Amino acid sequence: MYNKNFIEFIGVQKSYDGENLVIPHLDLCIRQGEFLTFLGASGSGKTTTLMMLAGFEIPTKGQILMNSQPIQDVPAHKRGMGMVFQNYALFPHMTVEENLAYPLKMRGLNRTDIDKKVKAAMAKVHLENMGKRKPLELSGGQQQRVALARALVFEPELILMDEPLGALDKNLREHMQYEIKQLHQELGVTVVYVTHDQSEALTMSDRVAVFNNGRIEQIASPDKIYDLPNSPYIAGFIGENNALKGSLQKISGTTHRVDLGEGVSISLNRNVDSCLSPAADKPVTVMIRPEHIHLQTSKHSDEVTLSCTITDKVYLGDHTRLIGRLKNGNTIVAKIIDDLLTDETLVGNAVEFGCSEENILLFPGYD
């Protein structure tokens, strides 16, 4: 079901002023039925890409295909994509029903069909009794639902969402994430979702495309993005990471050593990426996630040990953050479950942090 290439961006370039490229070169495939999220900081090009897909911006170069047909010259109102806007963009002079009927009227449906579809759409987003109200008489969450229903009511194949939950408070946002995900599964529609909130991207998406400086740094499923980031940027952007600078040396076969300076080093007994392989000292960035670090009691063979002094301890309820300093002055953050803390884990004491080798990521160069 996810295999067909529904939308394709081929060599798309975008510049607003003819000089600075917002999008230098973009190739992207969107599969039929998937939930794809564009994740990135503001100014990373994610919204520009969405606007080009919606037809509100025209690519400076390149092609956008929908079902293999070029659409970059098709005006927005003929693309038939549903769109949910930031701050909803509901028509303030129309009631909820009129807002939902609008796309159907534009398509020339008759009165009875319109009524039926509007009713069904309102039921889908749990707004049965709100039809006669004006958007400004609704709460933020209800307005959000109306916007969603309006984008769905004409049964588009593709729905675009531009930071739709940005204006809601945390609890409501989590609830709406769940509802949007439900709707996606129920309707089997393709969704392209733009957000700068990484937890939103990870929980909702089938695939996440991480944008940075107008380029897609990585596009993969959430677990791949999290566990196997392909660059230090991704590793640092998604979730938390300890980044250490070192140099890689090959000892023999699969035995490698990363020298972190001033006598601190990590031994790895595994294959490393081919781009890292050559024997001589190579600058590398070592990334270790705080939740992969534990307090070491007895040494396992496949584990790496880091001796630290605890400099800070922050209690966070379900876990405690230990901040340690290595002999070379680098700081390491560890997330430790409260049960595993001992009477000895106090600020100022020495501690052994352990981490299994497979959770240590190496990237060439210093980011």
Next chain:
Amino acid sequence: MKHRNHVLIGQLIHYFFGILMVLFLITPLIAIIPLSFSSGSFLSYPLPGLSLRWYQEVFSSGPWLDSLQNSIFVGLFSTVLATVLGTFAAFAMARRNISAQRSILGFLIAPMIVPPVITGLGMYFLFGQLGLTASFKGLVIAHTVLATPFVVITVTANLQNFDMKLFRAASSLGASPVRAFFTIVLPLIMPGIMSGALFAFVTSFDEIVVTLFLGGPAQRTLPRQMFDGIRDSIDPSIIAMSVFLMLIALLTLITSAWLNQRSKNKYMTE
């Protein structure tokens, strides 16, 4: 204590000059109102007696009523034209990043700033060539030019509160730009258009200079009739008409203020 006295004195001066200014502006207007109810035929106090004869004279058939009719006719036509043109111009400017936007806006608003004598003279020569002098067509076109800036300004101000995302939303829902304009933009900026139209009407209704240049005997508008009246024979009928015009101006002002208030309260989204 001393500081409080200073503040109090400052406030008093503030009010004093404020009231003085208002009096300065409206006393001449108020002073002539009783004259229109005079029973005598001279513009002088004390009034010999009260009567409505001048109102009767003005509103019974004759040159006054004819000129009122002409004014309303020219006013309505130029208002419609100015409103349509001004609204589209304002929308085009709000929607697109037109490169020479400032210069175009300046050009559109020029008739409001250029002295009317110059506009009138220019139009006289141009319309003479085109055979439009001494015709209602010419007068309507001239008044449209003069009234359009008022529409452009009020509608532009109104569009600044309009969320252009709504236009995009309409497009994404399948509305062509024209339909999106008529179903979404127009209803939402209607208060601005209405008050622009009111200003346009008043501009045409009060206009004298350009009318003197372009109007023939058949295009005698109300201000022109008054102007001639002052030159030839001055009697209270002109004052009666003036009071009537003041009333219209006042109503227009109140309506426009009310429209503005309404648009502010109704659709403020953010």
